[in-house]
Amino acid sequence: MVLDETSTSTKDVGTAHAGLEPHAPGRPRDEVREQAILDAALELVAEVGYDCFSMDSLAARAHASKATIYRRWSGKAELVVEAVRRRNCDDSSITPDTGSFRDDLLAFLTAMIKVVAEEDVALLAGITRAMRLDPDLSELMRVQVFERKHEETSRLVARATSRGELPGSADADLLHEVVGALVLNRLLLTGDPIDVDFLTHVVDDVAMPLLHR
Amino acid sequence: MVLDETSTSTKDVGTAHAGLEPHAPGRPRDEVREQAILDAALELVAEVGYDCFSMDSLAARAHASKATIYRRWSGKAELVVEAVRRRNCDDSSITPDTGSFRDDLLAFLTAMIKVVAEEDVALLAGITRAMRLDPDLSELMRVQVFERKHEETSRLVARATSRGELPGSADADLLHEVVGALVLNRLLLTGDPIDVDFLTHVVDDVAMPLLHR
DNA sequence: TCCAGACGAAACGCAACCGTACCGTTTTTC
DNA sequence: GAAAAACGGTACGGTTGCGTTTCGTCTGGA
Numbered sequence: 001m002v003l004d005e006t007s008t009s010t011k012d013v014g015t016a017h018a019g020l021e022p023h024a025p026g027r028p029r030d031e032v033r034e035q036a037i038l039d040a041a042l043e044l045v046a047e048v049g050y051d052c053f054s055m056d057s058l059a060a061r062a063h064a065s066k067a068t069i070y071r072r073w074s075g076k077a078e079l080v081v082e083a084v085r086r087r088n089c090d091d092s093s094i095t096p097d098t099g100s101f102r103d104d105l106l107a108f109l110t111a112m113i114k115v116v117a118e119e120d121v122a123l124l125a126g127i128t129r130a131m132r133l134d135p136d137l138s139e140l141m142r143v144q145v146f147e148r149k150h151e152e153t154s155r156l157v158a159r160a161t162s163r164g165e166l167p168g169s170a171d172a173d174l175l176h177e178v179v180g181a182l183v184l185n186r187l188l189l190t191g192d193p194i195d196v197d198f199l200t201h202v203v204d205d206v207a208m209p210l211l212h213r
Numbered sequence: 214m215v216l217d218e219t220s221t222s223t224k225d226v227g228t229a230h231a232g233l234e235p236h237a238p239g240r241p242r243d244e245v246r247e248q249a250i251l252d253a254a255l256e257l258v259a260e261v262g263y264d265c266f267s268m269d270s271l272a273a274r275a276h277a278s279k280a281t282i283y284r285r286w287s288g289k290a291e292l293v294v295e296a297v298r299r300r301n302c303d304d305s306s307i308t309p310d311t312g313s314f315r316d317d318l319l320a321f322l323t324a325m326i327k328v329v330a331e332e333d334v335a336l337l338a339g340i341t342r343a344m345r346l347d348p349d350l351s352e353l354m355r356v357q358v359f360e361r362k363h364e365e366t367s368r369l370v371a372r373a374t375s376r377g378e379l380p381g382s383a384d385a386d387l388l389h390e391v392v393g394a395l396v397l398n399r400l401l402l403t404g405d406p407i408d409v410d411f412l413t414h415v416v417d418d419v420a421m422p423l424l425h426r
Numbered sequence: 427t428c429c430a431g432a433c434g435a436a437a438c439g440c441a442a443c444c445g446t447a448c449c450g451t452t453t454t455t456c
Numbered sequence: 457g458a459a460a461a462a463c464g465g466t467a468c469g470g471t472t473g474c475g476t477t478t479c480g481t482c483t484g485g486a
Contacts (some may be wrong), residue, residue: 026431051264181398239461240453
């Protein structure tokens with residue numbers, strides 16, 4: 001009903017960046033239009049949800065013709081999957097170093113939230129149900145939204161451990177799981193704001209005790 | 214787009230259980246039909262999501278006429294809100310007492326999951342986006358799905374504290390928040406099964422350390 | 427210069443859904 | 457027995473979305 005067809009990619013047919021293709025008979029496809037459509041798609045999923053966004057509204061939003069859309073993708077599912085995959089991922093990836101693990105973690109979370117909060121959450125909420133029906137999309141979203149921070153968290157913990165600030169038993173995976181869960185819980189269920197007070201609560205009441213035991 | 218109108222309830226007009234009303238001119242409304250419609254509504258929200266379920270499919274599922282539906286509720290939003298409100302809440306409310314807080318908690322979570330797992334989660338996933346747009350519905354779902362367990366958790370912690378099994382600093386609210394978040398995270402984001410292994414992980418790796426610090 | 431193909435815009439037929447209205451039937455009160 | 461109202465079923469007009477097609481225009485390679 002929601003996600004159905006087999007995703008047979010229709011890409012790399014006449015893209016501009018090729019230069020090696022033997023011959024492209026007519027006018028090449030405009031990569032800018034393509035990205036505009038994908039961007040608009042993510043906007044719409046975040047605004048009205050996966051189920052409610054229509055190809056007509058997408059065409060209007062992207063100032064594109066529906067023919068231009070269907071020339072590239074076979075339908076909504078394939079389009080959204082690729083939009084999520086090629087999503088803007090400006091991993092600022094700061095990995096702060098304040099000398100204190102507790103402050104590093106807090107700074108990291110604060111920076112993360114600024115990017116994630118309003119942008120990804122609406123997208124996540126709009127796509128939650130579709131995720132339940134498509135394991136690939138689910139995995140994709142999970143990686144896009146949360147898994148990227150996993151490595152960074154591990155780095156923070158490893159550094160603090162080697163500094164002797166955390167015991168060797170400190171479990172970075174557990175930290176990642178618990179912190180991510182708390183944020184998700186607040187975002188989707190309670191709806192309370194994700195602010196410094198909340199992050200301080202997460203760090204001091206949950207993360208630090210768990211790592212220090 | 215999703216939740217719109219003012220919920221002016223059209224109920225208690227000619228319900229059967231009254232007996233005090235001065236006169237009811239014609240055939241009274243059938244309470245059984247009403248409940249059948251509400252049950253079918255929750256089923257559909259869980260199956261296809263709030264946005265995708267149609268009044269036609271609801272009528273078919275409940276073996277009811279659309280007139281019968283619109284005679285009671287003005288639209289989808291009002292109907293779903295009341296369905297959630299009057300949802301079947303067979304709070305088994307066991308509150309096990311094994312003598313050990315750790316085992317009590319594990320038993321409580323195991324029992325809870327059996328009820329919640331497949332039933333509420335699909336409902337939650339189907340209604341996530343609508344929740345973001347309607348704070349009342351959000352609050353309602355939050356209470357229905359999670360808040361009921363809050364009191365029980367507090368009781369478990371209080372008992373263990375008075376027994377001297379947990380320190381006085383043990384924070385039942387924190388326990389409730391963290392455990393609920395971990396379960397939600399697994400249900401909506403990772404999609405991994407909620408089994409005994411997972412619950413043991415939650416209890417031993419997160420809950421107990423947090424309460425014992 | 428020519429032509430294939432992309433482009434935006436608009437319209438198409440089809441299906442689904444909405445909320446209402448009308449049937450004939452059933453159930454209750456007066 | 458008559459009036460009133462609920463019931464299941466069906467149909468209606470209006471709206472929306474889908475995926476396709478057609479049109480005239482624009483663009484770049486041969």
